Amino acid sequence: MSPKVVRMRADNLGLARLLLGASLCLALVGCASPPATSEKTVSFSSSGASTATGHQDLAIGTIADYDGLKITVLSAGTGPVASDGRASFDVKVRYENDTKDTMSYNEFDWSVEDATGARRQGTAMFDANPETLGSGDLASGDVQEGDIYFSGATGVRKVIYAPSMSSGEQEFAKWAVR
Numbered sequence: 001m002s003p004k005v006v007r008m009r010a011d012n013l014g015l016a017r018l019l020l021g022a023s024l025c026l027a028l029v030g031c032a033s034p035p036a037t038s039e040k041t042v043s044f045s046s047s048g049a050s051t052a053t054g055h056q057d058l059a060i061g062t063i064a065d066y067d068g069l070k071i072t073v074l075s076a077g078t079g080p081v082a083s084d085g086r087a088s089f090d091v092k093v094r095y096e097n098d099t100k101d102t103m104s105y106n107e108f109d110w111s112v113e114d115a116t117g118a119r120r121q122g123t124a125m126f127d128a129n130p131e132t133l134g135s136g137d138l139a140s141g142d143v144q145e146g147d148i149y150f151s152g153a154t155g156v157r158k159v160i161y162a163p164s165m166s167s168g169e170q171e172f173a174k175w176a177v178r
Contacts, residue, residue, distance in 0.1 A: 057175075058176065059175070060175055060178075062175065069095060069105075070097075074093065074145070075090075075092045076090070077089070077090060079149050082149070082152075087152070087153075089156050090147050090148075091122075091148045093148065094143065095138060095145075100140050104136070104138070105144055106163075107132060109161060111159075112153050112158065113158040114157055120153045122148040123149075123150070124150060132146055133147060156177050
């Protein structure tokens with residue numbers, strides 16, 4: 001089968017060239033786009049300067065890269081009943097040290113916020129003590145996962161990471177709880 005030949009009148013030739021040029025530009029832009037990934041990562045530095053916009057309402061599972069310490073909220077939801085009889089809110093987090101240095105982690109770097117803006121630190125106590133994140137150091141390449149429990153926290157809308165090693169109470173990342 002021979003290729004089909006399309007003949008154009010002179011007045012349509014300019015339009016055809018314009019459309020062909022626009023199609024070529026779109027194709028080149030599409031080829032230059034980075035490939036889609038299943039994991040989203042945003043980066044920021046200890047100075048608080050974000051290298052990617054939008055580190056305020058991250059989706060659960062989004063990795064926040066803090067000077068090579070990769071941090072994420074893996075899950076957030078209802079936790080066990082605390083020893084005071086109140087419900088708790090459970091946040092499971094993950095740290096991965098992707099630097100050559102030793103990096104610290106601490107459950108007190110985390111808080112939750114409700115719709116009114118009220119915040120709580122992780123302070124739930126239990127009769128049967130579930131595993132908690134605690135605090136410690138991660139050598140290069142180490143990974144640490146753990147839970148942080150917030151007693152009496154209801155209507156949680158955000159999980160906030162504000163490392164105590166930073167100056168002041170600056171928030172570096174917030175994950176939205178849907």
